[in-house]
Amino acid sequence: MNGECDFSVLIGDFVEDAGGHLDAVEGFLLELERRAPEGCDGELVTLIQGHLHTLKGNSGMMGLVPLQQYVHRLEEVMKETGAGVLALGPAFFGTLYGGVNALRSALFAFAQSPDAALNFAAEETALEALRAAPEAAAEAEAVAVAVPSPAADSAAPAAGAVASRPATPAEFGYITQKSSTLKVNFEKLDELLNLMGELVIQRTALATLEKRLREEVTDRELLNAFNETSQLIGKSTDDLRQSIMKVRMLPVKSVFQRFQRLVRDLSVGHGKEVRLLLAGEETELDKTVLDEIGEPLLHLIRNAVDHGLETPAERRARGKEPRGTLTLGARHESNHIVISVSDDGRGMDPEEIRRKAIERGVLEPEAARAMSEAELLQLVFVPGFSTRSEVTETSGRGIGLDVVKKIVSSLNGIIEIESKVGRGTTFTMMLPLTLAIITALMVEVAGETYAVPLSGVLESVQVQAAEFHDTGNGEVIMLRDRVLPLHRLDRFFGRESGAQKEQEYVVVVASGDKKGGLVVDRLVGQQEIVIKGLDDYLGELPGISGGTVLGDGRVSLIIDIPSILGR
Amino acid sequence: MLKKVLVVDDSEMIHKMYRLVLNRYNCEILDAMDGQQALDMLETHQGIQLILLDINMPVMNGVQFLEKAGALGYPQRIPVVIISTEGKEGDTIRGLQLGAKGYVKKPFNPTLLHELIEKLLLPSGGAAEFDQRRCANTL
Numbered sequence: 001m002n003g004e005c006d007f008s009v010l011i012g013d014f015v016e017d018a019g020g021h022l023d024a025v026e027g028f029l030l031e032l033e034r035r036a037p038e039g040c041d042g043e044l045v046t047l048i049q050g051h052l053h054t055l056k057g058n059s060g061m062m063g064l065v066p067l068q069q070y071v072h073r074l075e076e077v078m079k080e081t082g083a084g085v086l087a088l089g090p091a092f093f094g095t096l097y098g099g100v101n102a103l104r105s106a107l108f109a110f111a112q113s114p115d116a117a118l119n120f121a122a123e124e125t126a127l128e129a130l131r132a133a134p135e136a137a138a139e140a141e142a143v144a145v146a147v148p149s150p151a152a153d154s155a156a157p158a159a160g161a162v163a164s165r166p167a168t169p170a171e172f173g174y175i176t177q178k179s180s181t182l183k184v185n186f187e188k189l190d191e192l193l194n195l196m197g198e199l200v201i202q203r204t205a206l207a208t209l210e211k212r213l214r215e216e217v218t219d220r221e222l223l224n225a226f227n228e229t230s231q232l233i234g235k236s237t238d239d240l241r242q243s244i245m246k247v248r249m250l251p252v253k254s255v256f257q258r259f260q261r262l263v264r265d266l267s268v269g270h271g272k273e274v275r276l277l278l279a280g281e282e283t284e285l286d287k288t289v290l291d292e293i294g295e296p297l298l299h300l301i302r303n304a305v306d307h308g309l310e311t312p313a314e315r316r317a318r319g320k321e322p323r324g325t326l327t328l329g330a331r332h333e334s335n336h337i338v339i340s341v342s343d344d345g346r347g348m349d350p351e352e353i354r355r356k357a358i359e360r361g362v363l364e365p366e367a368a369r370a371m372s373e374a375e376l377l378q379l380v381f382v383p384g385f386s387t388r389s390e391v392t393e394t395s396g397r398g399i400g401l402d403v404v405k406k407i408v409s410s411l412n413g414i415i416e417i418e419s420k421v422g423r424g425t426t427f428t429m430m431l432p433l434t435l436a437i438i439t440a441l442m443v444e445v446a447g448e449t450y451a452v453p454l455s456g457v458l459e460s461v462q463v464q465a466a467e468f469h470d471t472g473n474g475e476v477i478m479l480r481d482r483v484l485p486l487h488r489l490d491r492f493f494g495r496e497s498g499a500q501k502e503q504e505y506v507v508v509v510a511s512g513d514k515k516g517g518l519v520v521d522r523l524v525g526q527q528e529i530v531i532k533g534l535d536d537y538l539g540e541l542p543g544i545s546g547g548t549v550l551g552d553g554r555v556s557l558i559i560d561i562p563s564i565l566g567r
Numbered sequence: 568m569l570k571k572v573l574v575v576d577d578s579e580m581i582h583k584m585y586r587l588v589l590n591r592y593n594c595e596i597l598d599a600m601d602g603q604q605a606l607d608m609l610e611t612h613q614g615i616q617l618i619l620l621d622i623n624m625p626v627m628n629g630v631q632f633l634e635k636a637g638a639l640g641y642p643q644r645i646p647v648v649i650i651s652t653e654g655k656e657g658d659t660i661r662g663l664q665l666g667a668k669g670y671v672k673k674p675f676n677p678t679l680l681h682e683l684i685e686k687l688l689l690p691s692g693g694a695a696e697f698d699q700r701r702c703a704n705t706l
Binding site for chain 1: 577578579580581583584587593623625652673674675
């Protein structure tokens with residue numbers, strides 16, 4: 001209908017919006033009727049006109065000509081009303097309420113089937129009758145005041161016949177009409193999740209209490225009853241949380257589809273032919289995550305079109321289809337959302353990366369030579385590193401990938417890269433289901449409990465004191481023949497006790513290409529925690545990304561793995 | 568070509584439609600619900616290249632917006648296209664006198680709007696000539 005602009009995607013919005021305008025019109029009409037004995041309230045008439053005017057314009061844009069025309073007639077009637085041409089009698093209000101009902105029915109029909117025929121002939125006739133016999137209408141009003149409405153009907157058949165007839169039950173259908181959707185401000189959902197978070201905390205408190213009861217109470221029966229109730233509460237809390245999470249989910253489609261246009265424009269701009277494939281568009285993400293993935297995706301896609309994919313000529317020369325393929329995928333994987341950007345382009349050559357890394361002084365030649373192919377690929381995430389010598393308008397200069405990694409890390413996610421020379425490159429982002437609740441490994445350091453986001457934890461190991469080695473450049477341990485640098489959290493947070501321990505726990509964490517071990521006193525266990533942001537006045541605290549409240553009401557700080565490994 | 572556009576309309580629905588209509592430019596779209604918000608956005612946003620302006624709005628209508636913005640010197644720099652439902656043609660003519668570069672009647676054909684936008688953003692004076700014709704046709 002409108003060429004490239006298909007407004008049919010807006011049908012739901014339009015019907016809802018139009019319903020709102022009709023509700024407003026009806027409300028103002030009721031008010032107008034109430035105040036009619038004191039005369040015509042010009043302000044109310046103007047308000048009604050405004051809503052009708054907007055509705056008219058929107059109906060026209062949606063291509064609903066009969067609706068647009070009828071609303072236009074109503075607008076004219078209101079104009080005449082404002083000018084005092086029409087009297088505010090029962091005939092007037094009857095006709096207008098009838099009109100609002102007819103519009104509601106029409107919208108309902110349109111929502112059910114966009115091809116529904118809309119016809120307002122009867123309503124237009126009623127309006128014409130009203131306008132043709134304003135005096136009669138005024139008379140009808142005079143009579144109506146004195147006598148109940150049946151008499152008014154006979155007094156003014158021309159205007160009253162249609163307008164004053166009792167409404168049929170069908171016309172009141174909108175009152176009992178059930179709506180299957182509800183528009184809710186996202187803040188309210190956030191509030192709901194916040195309360196949910198409190199509940200999660202209290203459930204944990206219950207579990208802690210239970211542990212103590214087991215030690216102190218001897219009445220097995222009571223204990224078992226308590227245990228059962230506690231478990232049921234736990235299950236309900238889980239179910240409730242999942243339901244709330246579901247409400248906040250939106251399909252990733254809305255974000256993915258924005259990129260079709262971008263890919264088209266980029267490929268034209270770079271003289272490339274690109275087919276964009278979308279996979280798993282219906283995968284649902286928490287709105288908080290959805291709002292954040294646009295930017296990293298933008299960088300990755302630009303990077304793929306610009307650097308990853310070859311020109312048609314290059315591709316032909318390599319025996320590939322001239323048109324490259326870029327795949328944007330989304331899927332759920334256990335407790336994560338996995339989003340991938342994959343191209344079938346030239347791929348990244350680890351040897352070239354090695355050469356460039358040495359050339360640009362990013363790495364010492366010796367270190368570069370010792371690196372595995374997988375490690376070399378990770379270098380693309382290093383700020384200032386780019387494998388292309390020339391710089392183009394859209395990507396290049398090595399900005400982009402390090403930014404992407406930063407964003408993904410800030411979302412408590414990880415990004416991985418896989419590449420085969422001549423075959424293509426795939427970036428995979430693994431993101432938490434929501435940014436509001438995370439699973440954390442609770443650890444104890446110098447008497448304080450800290451939360452380590454589980455998304456960054458690879459494993460935990462118990463280490464004997466003898467296994468720690470001081471290299472002079474920091475402590476390390478050997479973990480399966482690999483050197484693992486250590487970070488003592490007590491030292492990091494200035495809470496060193498100096499006590500010598502026989503054995504300690506090391507939590508092996510990763511952030512992108514960096515791995516490290518966090519030395520802690522004790523592992524407390526896994527727990528779901530609700531992230532609470534730290535107040536701005538605290539500024540940026542190194543090593544801390546936020547806080548959470550524990551079951552017993554104590555506050556625990558959430559460890560910022562990237563910032564600790566970055567040191 | 569078009570990087571940033573300011574859309575002034577009191578209907579949220581129309582804003583949603585503009586997002587579809589302007590999708591082809593892949594541009595940033597600023598939404599103002601009335602003339603006052605539009606003035607605020609002119610203050611706080613740089614690089615607005617085009618203003619699509621409704622006339623009939625609460626708080627500050629399109630004509631009042633043009634008067635105020637004119638006093639601040641905006642329309643000379645940024646082309647304004649009045650996009651309004653039929654009704655107050657007198658206001659539209661006043662808007663054109665106040666410096667609006669074009670007028671499109673709502674409901675509009677997106678293709679026509681694209682044509683107008685693209686001509687308006689040409690560096691040459693072709694736009695003015697086109698507008699005259701467009702206004703003559705639609706008013």
